[in-house]
Structure formats: C-alpha cells, structure tokens
Amino acid sequence: MLLIGVIASVIGVLICLQIDWFPTEGSTQSEKIDTLYDVLLIVSVPIFVLVMTIAIYSVFAFRAKPGDKGDGAHIHGNTKLEIVWVTIPFLIVSALAIYGWIVLDDIEAKQPNELVVNVTGEQFTWSFDYPQEKVQSNELVLPVDRPVHFQIHAKDVLHSFWVPAFRMKQDAVPGITTTTRVTPDREGTYEVVCAELCGIGHATMRQQVRVVPTAEFDDWVKDRGEGGAAPEEGESPMAAGREIFTSAGCNACHTLADADATGEVGPNLDELPAVAGEREKGTGAEDYVHQSIVDPPAFVVKGYSGDTMPGNFGDQLTPEEIDTLVQYLLGESKTEKSK
Ligand code: CUA
Numbered sequence: 080m081l082l083i084g085v086i087a088s089v090i091g092v093l094i095c096l097q098i099d100w101f102p103t104e105g106s107t108q109s110e111k112i113d114t115l116y117d118v119l120l121i122v123s124v125p126i127f128v129l130v131m132t133i134a135i136y137s138v139f140a141f142r143a144k145p146g147d148k149g150d151g152a153h154i155h156g157n158t159k160l161e162i163v164w165v166t167i168p169f170l171i172v173s174a175l176a177i178y179g180w181i182v183l184d185d186i187e188a189k190q191p192n193e194l195v196v197n198v199t200g201e202q203f204t205w206s207f208d209y210p211q212e213k214v215q216s217n218e219l220v221l222p223v224d225r226p227v228h229f230q231i232h233a234k235d236v237l238h239s240f241w242v243p244a245f246r247m248k249q250d251a252v253p254g255i256t257t258t259t260r261v262t263p264d265r266e267g268t269y270e271v272v273c274a275e276l277c278g279i280g281h282a283t284m285r286q287q288v289r290v291v292p293t294a295e296f297d298d299w300v301k302d303r304g305e306g307g308a309a310p311e312e313g314e315s316p317m318a319a320g321r322e323i324f325t326s327a328g329c330n331a332c333h334t335l336a337d338a339d340a341t342g343e344v345g346p347n348l349d350e351l352p353a354v355a356g357e358r359e360k361g362t363g364a365e366d367y368v369h370q371s372i373v374d375p376p377a378f379v380v381k382g383y384s385g386d387t388m389p390g391n392f393g394d395q396l397t398p399e400e401i402d403t404l405v406q407y408l409l410g411e412s413k414t415e416k417s418k
Pocket of ligand 1: 200201202203237238239273274275276277278280281282284
C-alpha cells in the first residue's frame with residue numbers, strides 16, 4: 080500500500096504541476112498566488128492518494144464473504160491512532176493557513192505612489208472613478224508597474240470585483256467600502272468579471288481592463304478631462320460610437336451586430352434605427368434614444384423592465400459621448416463596417 084501510495088502521489092503531483100491552471104500572470108500578485116496554489120496541490124495530492132489507497136484496499140481486503148450476515152468486529156477506539164489523525168491534519172492545516180496569511184499580507188501591503196481607483200458595481204455594470212485624476216470611466220485603464228489601490232463599492236446587491244489575470248478578487252458590498260491592491264506588471268487587455276451571482280445579467284457583467292504604458296495612461300486621463308471619447312479629429316463618428324458602446328459596457332446587455340454584441344438582457348439595438356421614431360408619439364428618434372440612455376425608465380420597451388439598466392450613464396458619459404452614441408445607434412454604422 081505504501082509503495083502504491085508513494086508512486087501514485089509522485090505521478091499525481093507531476094501531472095497536476097504540468098497543467099496550466101491559470102490565465103496570464105498580469106500582476107506582481109499573480110506569481111505568489113500561483114506558487115501558493117502549487118504548494119496546496121503538492122500537499123493535497125498525497126492526502127487524496129493516501130485516503131483513496133486505503134479505501135480501495137479496504138473494499139477488497141475486508142469484503143464480507145458470500146452468505147456472511149454477521150456484524151463486523153466491535154472496535155472501541157484507539158487512542159494512539161486518534162492522536163495521530165488529529166495532530167497531523169492540525170499541523171498541515173495550520174501551516175497552510177499561516178503560509179496563506181503571510182502571502183496575503185505581503186501582496187496586499189500598502190505601496191508608495193498608489194493610484195486610487197473607486198470601483199462601483201451595480202446591476203449589471205462596473206464603473207470606475209479616479210479621484211486623484213478627476214476622471215470617470217466605464218472602462219478600466221491602468222498604467223503598467225504602478226500599484227493600484229481599489230476602493231470597491233456596490234449600489235444595489237452583492238457583486239464581486241475580479242480580474243482573473245491579476246488574481247485578486249474582492250466582494251463589492253452595499254453600504255461598506257472594501258479594498259484590494261494590485262500592481263499590474265504586464266501590458267495588455269484583460270477581463271473584468273463579476274464573480275458573485277447578482278441577478279439576471281450577472282453573466283454579462285464583464286468589462287475590460289487595459290494595462291498601458293504610463294505615457295498612454297496620462298494621455299487617456301487628459302483626453303477624458305477634455306470632453307471624453309468624443310470623436311477626435313480624423314476619427315469617424317461611427318468608430319468613436321462603437322468604442323463608447325463597448326467601453327461603457329452596453330454590449331453586455333444589448334445585441335448590436337456592428338459592435339459584435341450579443342447581449343439579450345435589454346432590447347435588440349439592431350432594430351433600433353427602424354423603430355426609434357415611432358415608439359413614442361411626439362418624440363423624435365434622437366430624443367427617444369438620448370432619453371433612453373440617460374433615463375432608462377422613461378421609455379420601456381414591451382417585455383423589458385425599466386430598472387434593469389443602470390440610470391447613471393448620464394453621469395458616466397460626457398454630453399459629447401452621449402451624442403456620439405445616439406448618432407452611432409441611429410446611424411449607418413453597418414454600411415461603414417462592411418466597407
Ligand atoms: Cu454583478 Cu454578478
């Protein structure tokens with residue numbers, strides 16, 4: 080049994096360590112978390128193998144003989160064995176808890192020159208506010224290699240702020256502020272995920288984080304301060320509209336072929352240009368779409384609820400961005416993309 084156990088443990092550990100369990104390591108925290116996970120695997124596999132080896136051996140070795148209806152032998156405890164099977168797991172679990180605590184303490188330690196980002200979760204979107212830079216955004220943009228201190232809030236129900244590439248995950252709880260720290264150390268675009276079942280749109284509560292060079296981050300902050308992502312010179316209004324549509328998270332809940340969006344929580348926006356002018360008597364198409372963005376309960380399409388869509392896009396987006404978005408949603412976006 081011992082020989083089988085040792086061989087199976089070695090094979091099991093080797094297989095487990097070969098498997099690529101995690102996405103890109105996108106922060107200084109990720110390497111330590113991944114090492115912690117590997118240590119847990121190395122400790123867990125032999126325990127699993129030990130239990131299974133003894134269980135399977137016992138099934139065969141102590142099987143009742145055919146026709147044997149008698150009771151098994153009565154055993155009244157074994158003090159030595161009990162001390163052993165309490166002490167060893169206690170030591171293993173305590174050591175792992177202490178190790179985990181040390182790692183968490185280390186990766187969540189306060190850093191110099193932290194960038195503060197307020198994260199707010201609500202059904203079904205994330206929004207980000209940079210108090211030092213006085214910038215608000217529905218897209219998370221972070222400079223590479225600078226520690227970030229996230230202050231996490233929730234407007235309605237429990238959510239959980241998670242960027243798998245950063246490894247850190249923290250609950251967003253209404254009424255209190257939770258925090259977590261991350262130092263992104265690899266440029267790229269990663270997913271922001273909600274990891275707490277928060278309602279019908281939970282699975283669509285996904286946005287993006289862009290980790291960019293410091294200079295690019297500074298430019299982005301400057302742009303946001305000067306009228307946001309309204310079309311820049313040379314950029315077509317449709318491309319700008321598509322960018323806002325995606326970065327604001329509209330794609331999470333709505334279908335729009337031009338933006339490769341397939342959400343079904345809210346009305347299908349491919350149909351919008353055809354119906355926007357007729358849905359509300361006396362309201363033109365542009366006003367109808369504008370009002371629907373800044374005050375979702377104002378006009379509710381049959382079959383949908385007025386309070387599913389966040390009501391704060393009017394604050395999150397600049398007036399220019401909203402105009403661009405309205406034009407985009409009503410415009411000839413499809414013909415342009417096919418060019
Ligand atoms: Cu928010 Cu799930």
